[in-house]
Amino acid sequence: MSEMRPQRLYEQIKTYLRDGIAAGIWKAGEKIPSEFELMDMLGASRMTVHRALRELSTEGVLMRVQGAGSFVQSPPPRSPLLEIHDIAEDIARRGHTHRAEVLVLEARDAKVDIAAEFGLRPRARLFYSEILHFENDIPVQLEERYVSPAFAPDYLAQDFRSITPNRYLQSIAPPHEVEHILHATTADERLRGLLRMGPHEACLCLLRRTWTETGTATRSLLTHPGSRYSLGSRYKLADFHARPG
Structure with a gap:
């Protein structure tokens, strides 16, 4: 032995x-x-x-x-995938403190692909915000959001340090349709710096698009450090109506 x-x-x-x-x-x-x-x-x-x-x-x-x-390390917080929840409320429910840094808040000319998602011509004006969300002073999400001025004409006048874009937009009108696309990706140098990530850590990205009766309202890319966040859902199959095809 x-x-x-x-x-x-x-x-x-x-x-x-x-x-x-x-x-x-x-x-x-x-x-x-x-x-x-x-x-x-x-x-x-x-x-x-x-x-x-x-x-x-x-x-x-x-x-x-x-x-x-x-x-x-704590178990990564889980946010619902099939619902639109406010990140500040999610963090508060965990007994933690949320704060936000507004990195960009402006009107900008939309690139061809972004304009097409809104049904607009290239270089059409859209509102754009870039906000870094913190949980107990640790960055957990970079939110990059395009907003239709027709849907939220006063978007640029808001103080998104005291109210999240999601909460403000929900107060205008809840969306009629939502699309979520989830993917993993590697972070570039800027993203690693903002989210304080290691050199080989992966990102968890959620692309969310919302529509109202008048058309596309918002397009958001929500990026999280993979080690600090998870997304998931639980639902009953009976809640979903059968569709032909």
Whole structure:
């Protein structure tokens, strides 16, 4: 029978952190000591500490946020896929704090493909907003939204730090039809910076288009870090009426 080999130092650091999380020293969502603090506490090199944190992140124990540190991973929050929910309300229901940064809010000439989705000629004017949503000061969604001026003529006058675009638009008129298309993609450098993502982390993207009786109202691309968000739905088949074909 072979003898058990002693744990390497990076494995001991992983065990130390796992035990601390299990004991409630660091709870879900809380920040653990920084690399430099762990180096001082445990007498390890930065490379050794970095390896331990990297492996715990890969194993889903920690969430590493660029520029902020390492946090105890919580189960990714799930938002409904078949419904339109307000992100601020979803975050509040989890007992967390929402805030938003308005990166862009302007009228712009629509490119050919975007204009076509609204049934307009190329370079037709549409309202455009780009908003970064945070949950407990950690970015969880980049919202890129085109809005028909005919549907929401006062869109550019709103303060989207205090009300989300979704809530404002729902107050005008709920859509008659909604389309959701979900896909995964890799993030470019700008997106990684905004969402504080690792170099190899995938994005979860939801393309949402809404229509009213008069035509296309909005087109939104909602991008989330794959490790911090999930989308799902549960429904009864009896709720869906059978359709021919």
